[in-house]
Amino acid sequence: MLLVFEANMKKKIWIGLMVAIWVVLLVVILGILGGGTAWKKLNSRASKEVVCPADSLPNMMAGDSLQPTSSDSTTGKTSLCSDGSEGFVMLSEVAPEILQEIRYYSSYNFVGTRIEGYEEPVALLTKEAAAALKAVSDEVNQKGYRLKIYDAYRPMSAVQHFRRWAADLNDTLMKADFYPNLPKSMIFHKGYLSSRSGHARGSTVDLTLVDMATGQDVDMGGTFDLLDPQSNSLRRDGITEQQFQNRMILRNAMVRHGFRPVSSEWWHFTLRNEPYPDTYFNFPVKSL
């Protein structure tokens, strides 16, 4: 009887041990499977989203380091982060009659290559600046002119490109056309380039007039981005009375519709009540 009891006990202990081992194995297997799924979920989230750096919202301030913004270049997926472009429009959608010759997308500019951040030859502006420019366009159209845009919103990455170019004093590829009388070392010193371009705030525009009758650029006594005293908007020396009057047609129309001129460049204007006076954006120039 005792022997039978002991045999039963051994059998029960043995079965108990086997069950315990299976339970432990099951827990371990489930743990590995569960953990793997969670890991996969984590990875899949990481591949779809770009982490928003806190200081990139809505974008960046002058002097900050450049941060990734709107898209993940490796996956091509749009990030969930705001890049600050919500307040901007394509000028062509507000004023399709305005001509556009976006020089920093082309290689015909003072650097001689396409400028960083210009992914498409389009003019982007804040909604407020675009609306004001539409009013300027309507006014000059009545007088037989069309506006032609050379540059509008300019990302901070482009400004950084200009700085790198300016530091390389040996690169004077475009000197004859754009700074014939200025040593390259003086470009920043003279204020022609700045590490804080107003264009990055999205309400500044470079433009000229085109004569509707001839289709030719109006003679302003110097070309866009001629880094020279001759580009001073109120200059009389070295330019004809007609050239001066042409500058005034553009300047007066811009001022009437809320833009502020700058003395050193007849083509450069900033909206007085710009909506982002302290924000320097860095999303690329491309269709919105």
Ligand SMILES: [Zn+2]
């Ligand atoms: Zn400008």
